[in-house]
Amino acid sequence: SFIIFTYFLFLFFTMGSTDFSYLYFGLTCLFFGLSYVNMSFNHDGIPQIFIEKISRGSFPWTVMFVTFFIMEFTNHFNHNKWLKTGITIPIVLLTIITMVQEKIVGIASTFQFTMVGIMLPLLIFSIVILIVSLVKDKNKKTVIILISFAAVIGTAAHDIIHVTASMYPYVYVMQFGFFSLVISLFFLLAFDQ
Numbered sequence: 001s002f003i004i005f006t007y008f009l010f011l012f013f014t015m016g017s018t019d020f021s022y023l024y025f026g027l028t029c030l031f032f033g034l035s036y037v038n039m040s041f042n043h044d045g046i047p048q049i050f051i052e053k054i055s056r057g058s059f060p061w062t063v064m065f066v067t068f069f070i071m072e073f074t075n076h077f078n079h080n081k082w083l084k085t086g087i088t089i090p091i092v093l094l095t096i097i098t099m100v101q102e103k104i105v106g107i108a109s110t111f112q113f114t115m116v117g118i119m120l121p122l123l124i125f126s127i128v129i130l131i132v133s134l135v136k137d138k139n140k141k142t143v144i145i146l147i148s149f150a151a152v153i154g155t156a157a158h159d160i161i162h163v164t165a166s167m168y169p170y171v172y173v174m175q176f177g178f179f180s181l182v183i184s185l186f187f188l189l190a191f192d193q
Contacts, residue, residue, distance in 0.1 A: 002033050004026070006026075024068040025065075034054055035058040037051050038054070038055035048104070049101075056107050063119045063122045064122065067123075070126045070129050071084075071129060075133075075137075112164070123152060123153060145184065145185065145188070148181040148183075152180070153177070158173050
C-alpha cells in the first residue's frame, strides 16, 4: 500500500495536480497501510500501545479518503468544501482522542465509537453516492466499486457484531474487505490510466 501511495502521489503531481481522485486513492492506500501496523509489527519489539494508536487512529482516515475518492470519481459533492470539512473535523478530533489514550482499553472504546458513529455512516454515504451515480449517470464503473463495497460492508458487519457483543473472533476480517476495495480501485484507475 505504501508503494501504491507513492506511485499515485507521483501521478497526481505529474498530471498537473488536477485529478484529485489519484491523490485521494493514494492517501487511502497510505492510511490503509498505517491502519494495520498493529498486525505487521506486533512482535517486533515496538510498544503495543503506540502501534495500536497508529492503527486505530489511521483507520478512520482510510474511510474518509475512500469517501472523498468516491465523491471525486462520481463527480457528486466533490466541490462541496463544507461537506468535506464536516467529515474531516470529527475524524481529526477522534484521532486526537485516540492518540492521548494511555491504555488499550481507552483506544478500543474510542475506536468502537469511531466504527459505529463515523466509519459506518461514511461507508453508507459512499454506497449511496455510487448507487446514484450508477442509476442517474449510468456510470458502469461504479459496479466494480459497489461489489468491493459489499465485501467491505460484509466484513465490517462481522467485526462490528463481534466487537459490540464483546466476542472477540479468532481473526478480524475487515482488512480483507478493505484490501479488496483497494485492489479494485487500483485496477480501475490503472485501466483508466
